[in-house]
Amino acid sequence: MSEKESGQGTTRREFLKVAGLTAAGLALTSVAKSKTYAVASGRVIGANDRILIGHIGCGGQAMAHIRILKQNAEANNTQSIAVCDVYDNRTNDARTYLGLPESAGxxxxxxxxxxxxxxxxxxATPEHWHFQQAMDAADAGKHIYLEKPMTRHxxxxxxxxxxxxxTGVVLQVGSQGCTDAKWHKAGEIVKAGTIGKVVWCQGSYCRNNPDGEWNYTIDPKANESNLDWSMWLGPAPKIPWSPERYFRWRKYWDYSAGILSDLFPHRLHPLMIAIGGGEYPT
Incomplete structure (x- = not known):
């Protein structure tokens, strides 16, 4: 494969540098560069204006985000005003938690x-939807917090x-643990050259669950009358309704890269911060 991808304005090396920083939890661009910034949808936000947020996905990880955002809404001057999920029960749970009207779900x-x-x-949706939803959000002029992985391919x-x-919008690819101060402190030390050139990083993960991995609870109330299965499948191959695949999607290649996209980023991203960002040392 050539250094310059066919039809793309970004080389593989340039992409890996920026994507590494983004995956580590850093924005591609910074809202803080100016007191106001223009949003393509038409609103111009001042430094003291409240940031209004819409949530795409209301499952387990999404609800963790929603709860944290609500708990810190006053301090961060944010407000969640709309929620979306293909499963009505999840949408309604999120909407009720946020105190939003029915029209907001x-x-x-x-x-x-x-x-x-x-x-x-x-x-915060299954991986096979990340790319298209982020592309559509950028085209709509929305700034984006995107759960890892950034895309499937x-x-x-x-x-x-x-x-x-x-589009000039801000994109942040999120991974748990990247806001831990110790990784950023390590990055400062490495950048300062205090320990010399970094040539090796190592991390580990160990899970030995007798019940297997990703066998999440299947909600017996979920069915095609209260869940848009076709929308959930999206770009994936079309198959009949499968509660197993819907609730345990990480087990299937059609929707996930498995360990590579679920667990590996939790070790990779903090290390990329710790070595000062950018590419791996070689």
Whole structure:
């Protein structure tokens, strides 16, 4: 494969540098560079204005984000004003928790993106949807917090990277643990050259569950009358309704890269911060 991807404005090496920083929890661009910034949807946000957030995905990880955002809403001057999930029960649970009216909950994320009051979206959906939802959000002028992995495939990541540069919105790819101060302190030490050139990093993960991995509880109330299965499948192969695949999607290649995208980032991303960002030492 050539250094310059066909049809892309970003080389593989350039992408890996930026994507590494992004995956470590750093924004591609910074809202803090100026007191105000223009949003493509039409709103111009001042430094003291409240940031209005829409949530795409209301499952387990998404609800963790929603709870933390609500608990810190006053301090961060944010407000969650809309929620979206293909499963009505999850949408309603999130909407009720946030105290939102029925009209603030929806199944189709594209309807949420049409809301011009929303400044930023929080995307916490299965991996096979990350690319398209982030691309659509950028086109709608929404700033984006995107759960890891950034995309399922490299060519998608290259396209999304270029889309963010084109639209000027902020994209942050999230991974738990990246805000831990120890990794950033280590990064400062490495950048300062205190320990010399870093040539080796090592991390580990050990799970030995007798019940197997990713065997999440299957909600017996979920069915095709209260869940949009076709929308959930999206770009994945079309198959009949499967509660097993819906609730345990990490076990299937059609929707996930498995350990590579679920557990590996929790070790990779902090190390990339600790070595000062950018590429791996070689």
């Amino acid at each position: 929806m199944r189709d994320y594209r309807k949420l993106l049409e809301n011009k009051d929303i400044d930023a979206v929080w995307i 490299l060519d998608e990541a290259l396209k999304l990277h270029d889309k963010i540069k084109e």
